[in-house]
Amino acid sequence: MDIFEKCRKFTRAREVMAAGYYPYFQPIESSSDTEVWVGGERKIMIGSNNYLGLTHHPCIIEAAEAALKRYGSGCTGSRFLNGNMDLHEQLEERLARYLGTEAALVFSTGYQTNLGAISTLVGRNDKVYLDKLDHASIVDAARLSYGEVVRFNHGDLDMLRLKLNADRDSGRNGGRMVVVDGVFSMEGDIVDLPELASICEEYEAAVVVDDAHSIGYLGPTGAGTAEYYDMRDRVDLTIGTFSKSFASIGGFVGGPETVIHYLKHHARSLIFSASMPPSAVATVLAALDVIEREPERRERLWQITYRMMEGFRNLGFEIGPTETPIIPIMSGSVERTFKFWKETFDQGLFTNPVMPPAVPENSCSLRTSYIATHTDDQLDYVLDVFGKVGKKLGVI
Ligand SMILES: Cc1ncc(COP(=O)(O)O)c(C=O)c1O
CATH class of the missing domain: 3.90.1150.10 (Aspartate Aminotransferase, domain 1)
Structure with missing residues (x-):
């Protein structure tokens, strides 16, 4: 054939x-x-x-132009090796503050962030639970992991609970992660994070929220779904992209320092792909200023x-x-x-x-x-x- x-x-x-x-x-x-x-x-x-x-926005274009002149048009390599600029690290510090997380890590796209973060953390004995309307990059990331993928109907947290319960009863002792969109990209509804977090706490599952479509405008300072519900301490990882409200390209994950450090040294989509271009990083830093100021x-x-x-x-x-x-x-x-x-x-x-x-x-x-x-x-x-x-x- x-x-x-x-x-x-x-x-x-x-x-x-x-x-x-x-x-x-x-x-x-x-x-x-x-x-x-x-x-x-x-x-x-x-x-x-x-x-x-x-x-x-004029300030954002000016910042991108200045970075282009100072650092050149591209990084020609991965963060891990020759493609790590001081700008990337400034952005990570700034993002961690904005998200209220211990640390943050920047990837070249939101798609790569999901691939890197989820497939790296979900190992052979683990299970990852996805809403059926989660973005394709989350689905691909889960498939790429060595863990088992379990899907529940959109917004059906009773179904999620049943599946987590069945897993607990089975006596399996691997880890659990639940990944949802904060705002669903085609439907525009917001995840019921308080209920989801309560279920995850009961079944010891990590809560991962993809805030691609919420970062920048949802919540009092625009920091996303967890801020909107005033429950930042109940979300384990916040993932997002710079390709929407941040007017550029790139992605990020925010969470505990140990997890970010681990991802930095294991996430293949970070290590084996060139880093965000300096003009894009400068765009995001300037966008954060504007989001704060306006x-x-x-x-x-x-x-x-x-x-x-x-x-x-x-x-x-x-x-x-x-x-x-x-x-x-x-x-x-x-x-x-x-x-x-x-x-x-x-x-x-x-x-x-x-x-x-x-x-x-x-x-x-x-x-x-x-x-x-x-x-x-x-x-x-x-x-x-x-x-x-x-x-x-x-x-x-
Ligand atoms: C929920 C969600 N996650 C991730 C992505 C991927 O983002 P990026 O465009 O930065 O690859 C998107 C893009 O549409 C998205 O909607």
Whole structure:
């Protein structure tokens, strides 16, 4: 059997391209925070993860430029060897303070952080428990570990308890880790961390929260889910990314110093991959300054969030259990979702269609997400377009 046979047989994407509905890999020609240009046309960006609108902040761009000049364009190696700059260490100290953890470790992406942290810590006799809607990088990390992977239905903490109980009764004596998204990336709901932590305490399981979609804006200082619930001392590890609110690229894990020290010397995605480029590290350090200095960005983001939730619901859209700036607009079938995406795109909105296998066949959506710097006029326009297209396609 030819190993490439599957590639030649893969025609689905080409069919969608030929029909003119292909929504992926849209080449953005330029960007000005809340607007992007694609094919020479301006689109309002409601498909980014740039929650605080920091990608074009002048202080951040200045910091990145200064780092580029001082350290060069890349580190050309891993943190472990030649790619460790003083900037990486400054960022780790700063993050540990921000998260309220003993220590922190910075990786080159959030994906690599999950791979490194989870697969390194979950060993042969251990079990790792995942919510079924956890991000793909958590699932891949668990698979890469030598431990056993157990999944529970989304948000079903009774099911988690039953599974932990069965494990305890079995007399197995390996470790346990539960990993959840703080804010679920497609649905926008926040994990019930108080209940989850109580269960984990009862069954001696470590609590790991991936705050990719919450860091920067959730909680009084934006430090994420544990801060939001005021229970930082009940979370063992906080994982996150710099590719969303922090307007850059990279990832981090915060936790006890002994765990961070261990990861530093064992996590393969840290040791065998080049480090975050200096300009990216400087971007994140500057983003932390702005997050501290400009709390009004968080306030505006929440104001926008509630306004858009109300706006979509008043129009008759189904938006699921979201509690955050991630607002999915339920659109039903794959075919209708492609049309919904295309019509809204042609009218100047950039959204993200969510399709199988990410969701079941008739549960597609357009994922919309908001930026603290969206203007009221832009938001009115978004609701207007959604209202018209939603009616035309029978979504509402
Ligand atoms: C929950 C979650 N974890 C991790 C990641 C990966 O982050 P990165 O883009 O830094 O690789 C994402 C990105 O979408 C995410 O949503």
